[in-house]
Amino acid sequence: MNLPPSSPRTLSSIKDRSFNRATLTDDGIMITSQGHSTSGGRGDLQSKHFHGCNHSVSSFQSTPSSCFETTSLISCVTCLSDNNSVEHRNRRHSNHSTDTAGLLNEDLEEIPYSSVNGKLMVNTVIPYGRILYAKYLENPYGYRDSSSNGSANEETGISPQLEDPATGNPPASQTKSGDDVVGAQTLNGDDNRDSSAPGADVEDDDNYQLIEITFAKPRRHDVVPKRLTLLISHYSTSPETNVVEEIMGRSYKNAKSNRSILVIINPHGGQGKAKKLFMTKCRPILLASRCSIEIAYTKYGRHAIDIAREVDISKYDTIACASGDGIPYEVINGLYQRTDRAAAFNTLSITQLPCGSGNAMSVSCHWTSNPSYAALSLVKSVESRIDLMCCSQPSYFEEFPRLSFLSQCYGVIAESDINTEFIRWLGPTRFELGVAFNVIQRKKYPCDVWVKYAAKTKDDLKVHYLEHKRKRRRELEEEYDDNSQLEEVISRDSDFVTTEDDFKLKFPYDHGVPGDWEKLDSSLTDNLGIFYTGKMPYMAADAKFFPAALPNDGAIDLMMTDARTPVTRIAPILLALDKGTHVLQPEVIHTKILAYKIVPKVQSSLFSVDGERFPLEPLQVEVLPKICKTLLRNGTYVDTEFETM
Numbered sequence: 001m002n003l004p005p006s007s008p009r010t011l012s013s014i015k016d017r018s019f020n021r022a023t024l025t026d027d028g029i030m031i032t033s034q035g036h037s038t039s040g041g042r043g044d045l046q047s048k049h050f051h052g053c054n055h056s057v058s059s060f061q062s063t064p065s066s067c068f069e070t071t072s073l074i075s076c077v078t079c080l081s082d083n084n085s086v087e088h089r090n091r092r093h094s095n096h097s098t099d100t101a102g103l104l105n106e107d108l109e110e111i112p113y114s115s116v117n118g119k120l121m122v123n124t125v126i127p128y129g130r131i132l133y134a135k136y137l138e139n140p141y142g143y144r145d146s147s148s149n150g151s152a153n154e155e156t157g158i159s160p161q162l163e164d165p166a167t168g169n170p171p172a173s174q175t176k177s178g179d180d181v182v183g184a185q186t187l188n189g190d191d192n193r194d195s196s197a198p199g200a201d202v203e204d205d206d207n208y209q210l211i212e213i214t215f216a217k218p219r220r221h222d223v224v225p226k227r228l229t230l231l232i233s234h235y236s237t238s239p240e241t242n243v244v245e246e247i248m249g250r251s252y253k254n255a256k257s258n259r260s261i262l263v264i265i266n267p268h269g270g271q272g273k274a275k276k277l278f279m280t281k282c283r284p285i286l287l288a289s290r291c292s293i294e295i296a297y298t299k300y301g302r303h304a305i306d307i308a309r310e311v312d313i314s315k316y317d318t319i320a321c322a323s324g325d326g327i328p329y330e331v332i333n334g335l336y337q338r339t340d341r342a343a344a345f346n347t348l349s350i351t352q353l354p355c356g357s358g359n360a361m362s363v364s365c366h367w368t369s370n371p372s373y374a375a376l377s378l379v380k381s382v383e384s385r386i387d388l389m390c391c392s393q394p395s396y397f398e399e400f401p402r403l404s405f406l407s408q409c410y411g412v413i414a415e416s417d418i419n420t421e422f423i424r425w426l427g428p429t430r431f432e433l434g435v436a437f438n439v440i441q442r443k444k445y446p447c448d449v450w451v452k453y454a455a456k457t458k459d460d461l462k463v464h465y466l467e468h469k470r471k472r473r474r475e476l477e478e479e480y481d482d483n484s485q486l487e488e489v490i491s492r493d494s495d496f497v498t499t500e501d502d503f504k505l506k507f508p509y510d511h512g513v514p515g516d517w518e519k520l521d522s523s524l525t526d527n528l529g530i531f532y533t534g535k536m537p538y539m540a541a542d543a544k545f546f547p548a549a550l551p552n553d554g555a556i557d558l559m560m561t562d563a564r565t566p567v568t569r570i571a572p573i574l575l576a577l578d579k580g581t582h583v584l585q586p587e588v589i590h591t592k593i594l595a596y597k598i599v600p601k602v603q604s605s606l607f608s609v610d611g612e613r614f615p616l617e618p619l620q621v622e623v624l625p626k627i628c629k630t631l632l633r634n635g636t637y638v639d640t641e642f643e644t645m
């Protein structure tokens, strides 16, 4: 428990008057008055740079209703919010003076951490979505933060103390004893501040408590943890309220705090950069949020299957794959092979920190391919249920079918994904080159396909999509405008319990194709170009292959093309992939299905399942509804804007 000072004694005798005062608003902690600055011109520095709010933009940070942003903007508070948001830029330019924006973004980025405790503009709001941790500070009366024992992991020796995000080292301001120095400011007033300076009004000190918050602050393309000490009025809640608990409650609304995470790092992932990306971009955010983390490195191909098969599920609530999409695929399959698999899927949320070359899971679930933003999303996300797909082929189904969370493909895309691995050094370009090469050749991949439809036509599909999406949105936003009810809805989703029955296949491979499945017209399947099924909207950072995919609508999205389609038509279709509008084109078949079987009729080719090579054998797949828990930012996939297409 994070207890306030045990006596209502005031801070009025504290000589130091340099802390900013703040209050809690619906959106975040708002600075209400400035402590006077004695830091040798920080204020000057701020005003000097007043005009330059230089935000960078990344296509996956566009989050109109993001929990990371504030909604009521008194100042340009989003400069402490999502600086990569297109929405943010628009609002900034329409609603606010760039002056204020420039101050917060530019200057705080250039100056050391301690300066965050200097003058912050009045009305600046630090959104709850950015607050990682709050605690009462030790004060001159000897009250100590009773909650600051953190969650250091004894086995790994990982300390929850903040580290330099760039190096992973403790910050220079940490004392040898391990006590945190609050920036350059201490309550005993030995920082040469002039307590009689203007702005040091003392009359209402009774109503303030000294609280340190740690928040995720934009720095260049990333977010990094920063500390800030504030005098926070408890009249912003009620005098009896524990302000720190109130801040933590609002900052982790619908999210689980203090996660216990097993991080699996593929050291070869992301062309060998995965470990460094995790250590420098993700770990500081997780530790600042008081998550406990243990790290396991994959030592050989498919090692993550063994790790997940053997992991002690009582120790963790989350497995975070600091990798590409290959490791989550292996983790899901390792869990599936356990005798206690239902318990494993009920206990653990499987998530990705995008440190690989293919990061579709993070783009879809955390709405970003940036590792630090994904770490922030991880700690703030809602535990949500997603459907998986169960794949059976003759060579392995009797031992264990394979679970797929992302996609299966055959034809042009499969060959471009897998058969271009020898030019891996080209990065994502290799895939695009492969597709272009195969499409120009108009290469055909004959096969037979049977499907069990969930929504057959494009009109049916739109209805299905809108019904499921609106149902969820209605639950979250309209019907449940009261917070307690909203929490009820969200917990209803995460409380869904997987049982062993949920793993039983409705359509076992050896039972043959059921009579109510439809065989697709052979004039199409004998000339197939692309066969692609998916459960997440993005297959890569700029490939919105399945704009109608939903986390748990109980259906798989299928798209197909005919290899005879003229190149002049197929080229614009492929070029529309970043917008997702390719599925609207008449040449593209787009449908929702519950299950399918595909029997290839070529001598040499392959299947790609979640980016892994699978044998050229008949493949039968069915959806397993809501079987897996993951972390979704705001409880949904990234918005694809499919309804407005």
Ligand SMILES: Nc1ncnc2c1ncn2[C@@H]1O[C@H](COP(=O)(O)OP(=O)(O)OP(=O)(O)O)[C@@H](O)[C@H]1O
Pocket: 266, 267, 268, 269, 270, 271, 298, 299, 300, 301, 302, 303, 322, 323, 324, 325, 326, 327, 330, 355, 356, 357, 358, 359, 611
């Ligand atoms: N130590 C290791 N040695 C060899 N292979 C490994 C090792 N660790 C993991 N792998 C394999 O690396 C593959 C790719 O992993 P991941 O998806 O994390 O990386 P990636 O950078 O996105 O690569 P890809 O471009 O292949 O998707 C997986 O099949 C996994 O089994």
